[in-house]
Amino acid sequence: MSANPSTKSLFDEAPTRTILIVDDTPQNLTVLGELLQPQYRVRAANSGARALRAAVTDPRPDLILLDVMMPEMDGYEVLQHLREDPTTREIPVIFITAMNATEDEERGLELGAVDYITKPINPPIMLARVRTQLELKMARDRLSQENDWLEREVDRRMRENILIQNLSVRALACLAEARDLETGHHILRTQTYVDLLARQLAGHERFRDSLGGGRLQMVVKAAPLHDIGKVGIPDAILLKQGKLTAEEFEIMKTHPAIGADAIARAMEQALSGADTTTAEQANGAFAFLRVAQEISLTHHEKWNGEGYPKRLAGDAIPVSGRLMALADVFDALMSRRVYKAAMSLETTTEIIVDGSGSHFDPDVVAAFLACRDEFAEVAARLADPEV
Known part of the structure; x- marks a missing residue:
């Protein structure tokens, strides 16, 4: 046979x-x-x-x-x-x-x-x-x-997609930063600070849920987009050589909402032309963008409710915004600007500690103190070049 x-x-x-x-x-x-x-x-x-x-x-x-x-x-x-x-x-x-x-x-x-x-x-x-x-x-x-080939191919394409996503995020962040000639390596430093804080707090009972299940990586990846809303601020204000007036500062304070609204519109427009299957998958695909929107909107909120734009207080402020708030302030204090000299690590630390319970979540401040030496190393390694 x-x-x-x-x-x-x-x-x-x-x-x-x-x-x-x-x-x-x-x-x-x-x-x-x-x-x-x-x-x-x-x-x-x-x-x-x-x-x-x-x-x-x-x-x-x-x-x-x-x-x-x-x-x-x-x-x-x-x-x-x-x-x-x-x-x-x-x-x-x-x-x-x-x-x-x-x-x-x-x-x-x-x-x-x-x-x-x-x-x-x-x-x-x-x-x-x-x-x-x-x-x-x-x-x-x-x-x-x-099956081995398929697994390698899936892994290759996933790494490729992640690289493209990272490049897209970096491009958007650099576009916003390109309009502010003084920020230098700000997005690199603040992203690293957020990473340090998030890893320090990942096991903390108050932060475990917010930083678990892959969310920590999304928070770190989204951190460079925190100031994307500055593209909507007029040059006369954004590039002003000196302290802003009260009226100018009110306009500057709109950049968190501008960034958050832009990300929201991008998601809405992407869905408007999507088929049913794509729309059903949107929750997973847009999870990262929602974190980016959250960071953009809340990184200037304060623990005591006196921040902007929503005047959120305490745990009403998303964890991502709380981490970004401290990272952003630390970098601003440690960096030289035309209107101020760079502060020392000791002075910066004092200001942040003084802001515990008012500007910052006390547990985030504790996390900063636990890895302050690493913050200092990043600040030195990624320092802006002398002009």
């Missing part, structure tokens, strides 16, 4: 298959070898110990024909060792035995044998079963290779 064409093609395209025969009787090794050698590469082992060594020696066997009744180490023990070793676990094993009791077959199958061939051997039946198991193994191997 001819083989199925598709299966035959799969088999014929494969390289020479190696079969390991394990039997302590030389005559059986000879008989089996003569039957198999016209089609397969044949190796032989006359004991369980030698079989285990042969199974991990090149060329590795694609199939093992294993006699059950052998001295010292019987076939069941050999099979158990093969299944315990990750390098031999997937090699199919066919038991060859003179036993025909059902419980003997059950024991072997429970240990992981794929088939039983009873003695005396019927050559056509044995060759058919060997071929069947080799074809199954080739199919499994090919499927495993394809």
Whole structure:
């Protein structure tokens, strides 16, 4: 009977298959070898110990024909060792035995044998079963290779998408920062400060939920967009060389809402032309943008409710906004501006500590103090170049 064409093609395209025969009787090794050698590469082992060594020696066997009744180490023990070793676990094993009791077959199958061939051997039946198991193994191997390729491809595309997302975020942040000639490496420093604070607080009971489940990474990634709303502030105010008037400062205070509204409109416009499936997936896809919107809107809020634009207080301020608030103030104090000199780490620390419970969440201040040396290292490493 001819083989199925598709299966035959799969088999014929494969390289020479190696079969390991394990039997302590030389005559059986000879008989089996003569039957198999016209089609397969044949190796032989006359004991369980030698079989285990042969199974991990090149060329590795694609199939093992294993006699059950052998001295010292019987076939069941050999099979158990093969299944315990990750390098031999997937090699199919066919038991060859003179036993025909059902419980003997059950024991072997429970240990992981794929088939039983009873003695005396019927050559056509044995060759058919060997071929069947080799074809199954080739199919499994090919499927495993394809799955490995798919996993690598998915991983590559995910990394590519993440890189594109990061570049897009950085481009938007740099666009906003390009209009403010004094900010320099501000977005890099503040993003790193937020990262330090978030990791310090990730295990804290008050912050665990807000920074868990991948949200910490989203908060850090979104941090550079905190000042994106400054693109809507007139140059005369944004680039003013000196302190702003009260009226100008009121206009400057609109930048958190401008940024948040821009992100909201972007999400709405993206959904307006989306099909039903895309719209249903929006919650997951837009999770990062919602965090960015949250940071933009709330990074100037104060713990005591005297911030802007919403005058939120205490825990009503999202955790992302609380972290960004301290990072932003620390950077502003430590950086030189045309209207002020850079402050020392000690003075900056004093100001932040004084703002605990008024400007800042006290637990965020405690986190800052715990990693203040790392803040100082970032400030020095990413310092703006001297002009």
